[in-house]
Amino acid sequence: MTSSTGTTRRTVLRRATAAAGALGVGLAGVPTAASAGQRERIRVAVLLYDGFTALDAVGPYEALCRVPGVRVVTVGRKAGPVRTDTGQLALGAERAMTDVPHADVLLIPGGGNRGTIATMNDPSVLAWVRRIHQHSTWTTSVYTGALVLGSAGLLRGVPATTYWASRPYLAETFGAVVTPGRFVESGKIITAAGVSAGIDLGLHLAARLSDDEVGRAMQLAIEYDPEPPFDTGSPEKADEATRQLALKLVADAAAP
Amino acid sequence: MTSSTGTTRRTVLRRATAAAGALGVGLAGVPTAASAGQRERIRVAVLLYDGFTALDAVGPYEALCRVPGVRVVTVGRKAGPVRTDTGQLALGAERAMTDVPHADVLLIPGGGNRGTIATMNDPSVLAWVRRIHQHSTWTTSVYTGALVLGSAGLLRGVPATTYWASRPYLAETFGAVVTPGRFVESGKIITAAGVSAGIDLGLHLAARLSDDEVGRAMQLAIEYDPEPPFDTGSPEKADEATRQLALKLVADAAAP
Numbered sequence: 001m002t003s004s005t006g007t008t009r010r011t012v013l014r015r016a017t018a019a020a021g022a023l024g025v026g027l028a029g030v031p032t033a034a035s036a037g038q039r040e041r042i043r044v045a046v047l048l049y050d051g052f053t054a055l056d057a058v059g060p061y062e063a064l065c066r067v068p069g070v071r072v073v074t075v076g077r078k079a080g081p082v083r084t085d086t087g088q089l090a091l092g093a094e095r096a097m098t099d100v101p102h103a104d105v106l107l108i109p110g111g112g113n114r115g116t117i118a119t120m121n122d123p124s125v126l127a128w129v130r131r132i133h134q135h136s137t138w139t140t141s142v143y144t145g146a147l148v149l150g151s152a153g154l155l156r157g158v159p160a161t162t163y164w165a166s167r168p169y170l171a172e173t174f175g176a177v178v179t180p181g182r183f184v185e186s187g188k189i190i191t192a193a194g195v196s197a198g199i200d201l202g203l204h205l206a207a208r209l210s211d212d213e214v215g216r217a218m219q220l221a222i223e224y225d226p227e228p229p230f231d232t233g234s235p236e237k238a239d240e241a242t243r244q245l246a247l248k249l250v251a252d253a254a255a256p
Numbered sequence: 257m258t259s260s261t262g263t264t265r266r267t268v269l270r271r272a273t274a275a276a277g278a279l280g281v282g283l284a285g286v287p288t289a290a291s292a293g294q295r296e297r298i299r300v301a302v303l304l305y306d307g308f309t310a311l312d313a314v315g316p317y318e319a320l321c322r323v324p325g326v327r328v329v330t331v332g333r334k335a336g337p338v339r340t341d342t343g344q345l346a347l348g349a350e351r352a353m354t355d356v357p358h359a360d361v362l363l364i365p366g367g368g369n370r371g372t373i374a375t376m377n378d379p380s381v382l383a384w385v386r387r388i389h390q391h392s393t394w395t396t397s398v399y400t401g402a403l404v405l406g407s408a409g410l411l412r413g414v415p416a417t418t419y420w421a422s423r424p425y426l427a428e429t430f431g432a433v434v435t436p437g438r439f440v441e442s443g444k445i446i447t448a449a450g451v452s453a454g455i456d457l458g459l460h461l462a463a464r465l466s467d468d469e470v471g472r473a474m475q476l477a478i479e480y481d482p483e484p485p486f487d488t489g490s491p492e493k494a495d496e497a498t499r500q501l502a503l504k505l506v507a508d509a510a511a512p
Contacts, residue, residue, distance in 0.1 A: 225453075
């Protein structure tokens with residue numbers, strides 16, 4: 001822990017946070033040499049498409065955006081607002097696909113039927129996904145985002161997961177080897193299960209892009225000590241009526 | 257379960273999902289009589305302000321937006337894109353505060369120091385929060401959003417929680433009775449802990465606004481079966497070095 005200047009890392013951290021002010025949430029607005037020097041070394045590109053699921057994108061964003069040296073960039077067919085699957089929310093795509101020729105991490109969120117299918121069948125998106133994947137360090141997905149990776153031809157014979165209700169489709173249509181797990185790491189491809197699984201994936205990536213110390217700190221920063229009110233978070237734990245109702249609620253809330 | 261027409265609820269659900277198509281994610285794009293009839297009966301207003309934390313808003317949104325009859329509305333000082341605390345993402349505020357005189361559920365996300373303090377000191381926001389609270393069914397917060405509720409005068413003597421590092425400030429400045437818990441329900445006020453705690457709060461609200469059956473189904477719909485990669489999600493579980501690093505990462509990533 002001791003550097004050549006005799007200052008330990010822990011001392012520096014204590015010194016920084018001692019000035020953090022009454023709210024205890026840090027030195028907002030005071031850029032540090034460390035963060036400035038590390039800016040945009042690692043680019044995480046999150047694809048946003050009409051009908052994507054917000055939490056699929058925002059869970060990993062929140063786990064990754066404070067990792068030293070990481071910059072999360074939202075990418076759309078064009079820059080500007082992109083509507084989610086329910087139509088009740090929009091996130092901004094900062095860049096157009098054509099302006100993002102490279103990323104260290106590619107993340108494809110899932111979406112409702114309409115948005116996922118349209119994206120699976122969009123040649124320009126698939127070409128971009130393949131191009132980014134060629135030089136990425138990690139190529140990742142959440143929820144039905146795995147179907148987009150599959151449609152781009154990246155999952156044939158690859159152990160992978162997706163939304164619980166889409167597992168058979170992923171295997172039958174794209175030849176993925178559906179594998180149990182909150183997320184499945186196969187070489188540089190990591191596919192996560194549905195929606196909230198992107199948080200687990202994001203913290204895993206935070207540690208991989210930095211170290212376990214940063215992973216642990218980011219988990220505390222987002223206070224990820226979950227206490228789900230029910231025990232129905234996976235299809236294996238839920239009964240048939242709950243599974244059917246979940247499918248119906250998702251279908252009924254889908255924006256036209 | 258049997259209605260006067262002899263059709264059970266379960267039969268209807270099975271029938272609906274039988275037509276849900278190969279992806280298994282539902283009948284996207286086919287509005288149902290049920291969802292159309294229930295539209296906007298329950299309005300959830302999520303305040304977005306410059307410097308808010310994305311997951312604080314999106315976690316509850318994702319848990320609530322598919323609950324029958326619920327419509328989530330993002331509300332800003334004015335309508336349009338609102339930047340998050342890191343400046344790396346923007347969410348769209350659908351409505352201006354002045355256009356939203358009433359909501360059944362009010363949700364105040366937290367943010368970095370800069371955004372939280374500015375909001376705590378904005379008389380127009382505080383007046384709006386008090387006005388909505390007067391007739392709300394639930395008034396809720398995530399992370400440092402509790403400080404905004406506190407600044408609006410709503411937490412004096414009220415059991416409440418907030419971001420772990422802001423607990424002393426919440427008690428000392430606004431007279432809240434800081435209480436352990438993933439979220440704390442005190443009459444119609446529910447305050448959640450940091451960032452990801454909004455998902456637990458959201459699923460709890462989903463059940464309260466509908467029933468436990470819907471809560472359980474929404475937990476499955478977002479596949480909330482968390483497997484955090486570390487065991488550092490609360491300050492009690494993390495060591496001092498992890499706590500200090502978490503504060504530093506949040507501070508360093510704050511947008512000016």
